[in-house]
Amino acid sequence: MKRNLAYALLSPLLAAGLLLSPLAAPQHAAAAPVKLAATAKTSISVYVDDKKLSLSKAPYTKNGVTYVPMRELFKALDASVTWEAKAQTIIVRKDFTSITLTIGNKTALINGKSVKLDGAPEIKNNTTYVPARFVAESLGGTVKWDNAGRAVRITTEEYEWEKEYEQVQEELSNRPKYTPKQIVDMYDDSVVTITTNLALGSGVVIDDRYILTNYHVMQDASSATAITVNNKEIKVSGVVAYSKDNDLAIIQTDRSIGATPVEVGYGSLNVKKGDKVVAIGSPLGLQNTVSDGLISGVVYIGSTRYIQTSAPIDHGSSGGALFDEYGELIGITSGGYTSQADLNFAVSSLYGAILMEDLPAKPADNVKFLDPTLPATLVGESNDKIAALLKEQFSSLNTDQGMLELSNWKVTRDSQGWLVITSDIDPVFYTYYGGQTKEELRTWAINLAYELHRMLPGDKIQFQIFFDRIFGFEPRGFDSSEVKALGNEKWQVRFPVLDMQFKDQLYIDVRD
Structure with missing residues (x-):
């Protein structure tokens, strides 16, 4: 290109x-x-x-x-x-x-x-x-x-x-502007819903058999289907190019999509705060939902450029399209925070343009899905190795209120044969957002239980997340087992925020 x-x-x-x-x-x-x-x-x-x-x-x-x-x-x-x-x-x-x-x-x-x-x-x-x-x-x-x-x-x-540069700026200033309806008329068939064996997301058609989406939509997936706005289901063959750092992936379908390809260029470099935008995606599985808003800012997370927008998106919008008012793709919607400010983000489309340079000249026959981040089994592995894997793969959870961090992972086997896994939640995060992130934590834990049961199918497993903090006063209202006097006017408070137990069935309790 x-x-x-x-x-x-x-x-x-x-x-x-x-x-x-x-x-x-x-x-x-x-x-x-x-x-x-x-x-x-x-x-x-x-x-x-x-x-x-x-x-x-x-x-x-x-x-x-x-x-x-x-x-x-x-x-x-x-x-x-x-x-x-x-x-x-x-x-x-x-x-x-x-x-x-x-x-x-x-x-x-x-x-x-x-x-x-x-x-x-x-x-x-x-x-x-x-x-x-x-x-x-x-x-x-x-x-x-x-x-x-x-x-x-x-x-x-x-x-x-x-x-x-001056010539390009002059050309940009003379471009026609489009209404949200006109943009939908141009590109509604260019955005698809993507369902994998693990997740739900969206994607943007960029060629007859190629779709641009988020990396996290395809992560750990072993199968996937693209569903067009006309409800045509097309099997996904695998991932042909990706950038984990930029959270982008290009997937290949097993046959023609039959949709209007979107040109992926460098228009996102010209965006400014206050510009109007239109988002098309499938939040909560609602096919090709359209929303509009403004560009709230341009930020860098690590080395990746993100466009912050007030255009509402939700779970399932990941991988969807963000267009400017000139009808140009400027971003791939990737996430946001639940708040009255509508804090949503899209990966700059420039990384998609760069990624497209790695595409093969024609669709390949031996396309595969991404390598799994978790092993097929943990049977026979030591407690230390299991703890190290959990620390590496599950120590953070991206919630609507920000990043929730877990630390101090420990794995032991008790006298009754249970595999007991514990970790500690960030006490400050829990103090401020524990109630607001309760259901997100529950969903995340159920996903962890699924993976642990897959890797250790014969084990009885208990997983607990603890609140653990030292206070300079003796807190009231806690069970006596949850407060420990340390001396020197210090008290330790420790209690389970989440308790999950499973083998053939699952029990889970999340504390507010």
């Missing part, structure tokens, strides 16, 4: 990528010199990015090569220059390009590689001159001879990028 460079300039991440990428040395073996149809006495002007340079000494030509005073030229090109008088050597640096020139020598070094010159640098009237074309092109610029104006015109890469 060809990227528009001006779009890339809009992104802090991509711009940083450009700055940090080494530049290949230009090839100058066949570079044509700037040839002038002028006498030696003809005045020559030099322009850099359409600005005429004020030169201390006049440029001149020799054997068809135009020479320009060194320091003024390098300053205009935003390059640093070092003059080594003893070795008669000029060292030029800009970004990741280093050029070494020697007076009277037709061989130069660019990033350590030898390059032949059409003319060697010279010292004339106590001024150092360098060949204009070689220097400018070595630093990424272009050079043209303006015969009518008797001028050498140099254009830097940065100036070209700026002009392209």
Whole structure:
């Protein structure tokens, strides 16, 4: 996929990528010199990015090569220059390009590689001159001879990028705007519901057999189905590309979807707070529900760019589409918080565009689902290994009130043969949000019970989450077994927030 460079300039991440990428040395073996149809006495002007340079000494030509005073030229090109008088050597640096020139020598070094010159640098009237074309092109610029104006015109890469950026901005400002209904008319069939053996989500059709969705929708799934707005069910063959860090995955269907593909580009780099947006997804399984709102902000979680929006979404919306008012896909809805502020988030579509570059030329026959994050069995494993696995995979729970953390995982076997698993809840989180997250904690624990029963089918298992905190006063209203005096005016309060027991059946109790 060809990227528009001006779009890339809009992104802090991509711009940083450009700055940090080494530049290949230009090839100058066949570079044509700037040839002038002028006498030696003809005045020559030099322009850099359409600005005429004020030169201390006049440029001149020799054997068809135009020479320009060194320091003024390098300053205009935003390059640093070092003059080594003893070795008669000029060292030029800009970004990741280093050029070494020697007076009277037709061989130069660019990033350590030898390059032949059409003319060697010279010292004339106590001024150092360098060949204009070689220097400018070595630093990424272009050079043209303006015969009518008797001028050498140099254009830097940065100036070209700026002009392209301005052109793109002008094009963006002239785009037509669409109403939510018009966007739905264009793309309603482009959003599908995705059901897996473990989860419910949404997806955006990006090609005849490819769907873009969230990574977490496909995580640990071993089968999946895409359901179109017309209730056509299409089997998913597997995952063809994914980024766990950016929470995105591209899945492949076993046959044509027959829907309008959505173009995935870099439009999300142009969004601003206050812009109108439209979300299409399947919250709680309600097929292709439409909601609208505003862009509340642009945030980074880790290194991933998210668009914060007031457009309402819910469970099942993950993997759905977020369009701007120009009808461009700007994000993949991924999650949010239950609050009156409608704090919802979408992964920037730019990561989808990057991910699409990894797609095969045509759908493959051997597509597989993601490798499971949990093993097939824990039978015969030590208590320590079971505890380590649970700590790695289940120590955090993303709730509507924020991230709930669990710590101090322990696994033991008691005298009655029970596998007893305990962990501690973040006491501050529980104090403020325990009642509000009760049902989310219950659902999460039932999922954990399912996985533990699958991995340890013959075991009687008890899982408990404890509130554990030390107070500087003796708390009232607790059972005597839940409060312990530690001395020095300190008391420990410890009680089970959740108690779950299962083997062939499940019992669960969650305390407010």
